[in-house]
Amino acid sequence: MTGGIAVANSTLTFLALFSLAYVAAILFAHRGTARHASGLTEFFVSGRDLGLGTAIATLGATEIGLITIAYNAQKGFNEGFSAFHIGLAALVGCAFVGALGFVVKPIRRTGVLTLPEYYEQRYGRDIRVFGAIVMAMGGILNMGLFLKVASVFLAAMLAANGADVNVNILMITLIGVSVLYTCYGGMRSVIITDVFQFFLLAAGLLFAVIFLTRLIPLDQAVAVVKEHKGIGGFDPFANESFGLSYVLWMILVAGVVSAAIWPTALSRALCIEKEETVQRAYLISSVIFLSRMIIPAFLGVLAFCYFNIPAIGGSELLSGHGSDADLVATPLMLGHAMPSWLLAFLAVAMFASFMSTQDSYLFCWASILSRDVLGPVFGTVENEKAQKWGTRTLIVVIALYELYWGLIYEGREDIWDYLAVSGSIYFCSGIVLLAGGLYWKGATRRGALWALILGFSAVVALSPIKTALGLEAVSAPLIGFAAIGLSLVGFVVGSLTERRIRGQEEGAA
Amino acid sequence: MTIDGWVSLWTVLLWASAGAFGLVTIYVLFGFVRRLSGFR
Numbered sequence: 001m002t003g004g005i006a007v008a009n010s011t012l013t014f015l016a017l018f019s020l021a022y023v024a025a026i027l028f029a030h031r032g033t034a035r036h037a038s039g040l041t042e043f044f045v046s047g048r049d050l051g052l053g054t055a056i057a058t059l060g061a062t063e064i065g066l067i068t069i070a071y072n073a074q075k076g077f078n079e080g081f082s083a084f085h086i087g088l089a090a091l092v093g094c095a096f097v098g099a100l101g102f103v104v105k106p107i108r109r110t111g112v113l114t115l116p117e118y119y120e121q122r123y124g125r126d127i128r129v130f131g132a133i134v135m136a137m138g139g140i141l142n143m144g145l146f147l148k149v150a151s152v153f154l155a156a157m158l159a160a161n162g163a164d165v166n167v168n169i170l171m172i173t174l175i176g177v178s179v180l181y182t183c184y185g186g187m188r189s190v191i192i193t194d195v196f197q198f199f200l201l202a203a204g205l206l207f208a209v210i211f212l213t214r215l216i217p218l219d220q221a222v223a224v225v226k227e228h229k230g231i232g233g234f235d236p237f238a239n240e241s242f243g244l245s246y247v248l249w250m251i252l253v254a255g256v257v258s259a260a261i262w263p264t265a266l267s268r269a270l271c272i273e274k275e276e277t278v279q280r281a282y283l284i285s286s287v288i289f290l291s292r293m294i295i296p297a298f299l300g301v302l303a304f305c306y307f308n309i310p311a312i313g314g315s316e317l318l319s320g321h322g323s324d325a326d327l328v329a330t331p332l333m334l335g336h337a338m339p340s341w342l343l344a345f346l347a348v349a350m351f352a353s354f355m356s357t358q359d360s361y362l363f364c365w366a367s368i369l370s371r372d373v374l375g376p377v378f379g380t381v382e383n384e385k386a387q388k389w390g391t392r393t394l395i396v397v398i399a400l401y402e403l404y405w406g407l408i409y410e411g412r413e414d415i416w417d418y419l420a421v422s423g424s425i426y427f428c429s430g431i432v433l434l435a436g437g438l439y440w441k442g443a444t445r446r447g448a449l450w451a452l453i454l455g456f457s458a459v460v461a462l463s464p465i466k467t468a469l470g471l472e473a474v475s476a477p478l479i480g481f482a483a484i485g486l487s488l489v490g491f492v493v494g495s496l497t498e499r500r501i502r503g504q505e506e507g508a509a
Numbered sequence: 510m511t512i513d514g515w516v517s518l519w520t521v522l523l524w525a526s527a528g529a530f531g532l533v534t535i536y537v538l539f540g541f542v543r544r545l546s547g548f549r
Contacts, residue, residue, distance in 0.1 A: 057537045084522060087522070088522060195541060198534070199537075206527060206530065206534075226512065234515035234519065235510065235515050288533060290526045291526040294526045295530065
């Protein structure tokens with residue numbers, strides 16, 4: 001007992017030291033923020049002055065959150081090595097975007113500050129407002145579980161080491177901190193913080209892998225997965241939870257959509273100084289898109305082994321966690337296996353990864369609602385003061401919603417599947433409107449409107465709605481593909497009929 | 510593909526991703542330090 005308390009005290013001491021160093025680094029990084037000129041471009045796209053390295057870091061930090069680590073670890077724990085296909089799909093999708101500049105290059109050329117602003121350029125003001133509402137709804141619903149998952153993950157990690165920290169209070173404090181600095185400096189604050197957080201979480205993840213593979217060598221992990229999961233633990237096409245439609249869905253969701261359609265990532269393309277840098281940033285970042293999935297999934301695989309190798313003796317730790325066992329297995333392993341200093345460092349890296357995603361998401365959805373919904377409705381699109389205060393207020397409102405949603409949602413799907421489905425509410429029509437508008441001259445307002453309405457059908461894939469409609473047997477990827485298909489058909493038919501009517505009217509005139 | 514084939518694929522991908530992630534991080538860090546030092 002005394003030994004356990006000593007370990008916990010040592011962890012908390014290291015945690016306090018690393019946390020202080022982290023806060024000092026963040027304050028140091030922010031010292032020059034206030035010097036930058038004011039203006040909407042500065043606030044929304046960080047003055048559009050990002051170089052290659054900063055662009056990669058901010059993209060990486062945004063896309064590797066604690067939620068990313070948690071859901072990939074959960075997939076690795078449940079599905080073994082076959083979960084690695086999600087990383088491969090992400091690499092293929094992001095490399096495709098980087099190699100061709102798909103969406104990211106032409107959208108940067110338009111010079112817009114937010115994505116719905118492009119909708120107005122291309123389709124009209126009403127589509128901007130409607131599109132922004134759909135975009136924000138999908139995005140805010142998507143981030144609803146971030147806080148809850150982060151709390152569970154960190155609580156399990158520290159508890160396994162005997163250090164009882166009230167993580168809910170800690171998380172609320174961290175949300176408060178990220179709300180404060182995001183409100184203060186806008187996108188520049190988000191990006192500066194992202195760069196520091198990127199270094200921290202990269203080091204934390206790599207240290208964890210190096211340490212744990214010394215404890216459970218890869219050969220041993222392969223043998224344990226082979227024994228317990230058979231071919232399904234390696235072959236995603238043979239795994240009952242995946243299959244061909246899921247793999248194709250991942251290439252789209254984890255690759256193309258995450259890089260080129262999802263606003264928190266695509267907004268980085270809008271911040272890059274030179275148009276030619278955009279493609280290079282995405283091409284190099286495709287490695288991060290691979291790593292962000294594979295490394296945490298590998299930690300999940302190692303956790304599965306950790307609790308299934310009797311000699312290690314960790315199985316008791318996992319008992320009593322019920323349906324949350326797959327989610328808490330990885331943090332329990334980290335807390336149980338790691339030395340105090342490494343655990344404390346990893347915990348701070350996890351805080352950093354939580355905040356780097358949190359700030360980007362808060363800012364992204366708040367700025368879209370302020371600039372593209374409230375702005376056009378109240379005529380304040382170019383009013384700097386109204387835009388800044390609108391964004392700041394909405395950041396606070398979304399943070400409060402996140403606390404509330406984390407408490408009430410009771411879906412049964414894996415976290416990653418929840419994220420893919422909630423995100424699809426936006427991206428099923430978003431991919432059609434963005435790619436269609438940028439690459440098809442015949443696209444019109446009516447096509448965009450129909451695409452937005454039909455793409456919203458993706459909401460059916462959310463677990464509680466699926467159950468209510470009696471559609472449990474239909475997989476989320478199939479519903480997603482159907483929603484994109486519907487949206488595309490609506491886009492093409494709507495555009496063609498509008499052009500035909502226009503042609504007839506012009507002919508009659 | 511056999512289990513051994515999948516194991517080989519995932520092993521290569523795992524170490525390649527960890528190595529490449531490390532290299533990208535060092536590249537970004539190097540650029541950041543140069544910037545802080547006043548070099549462009």
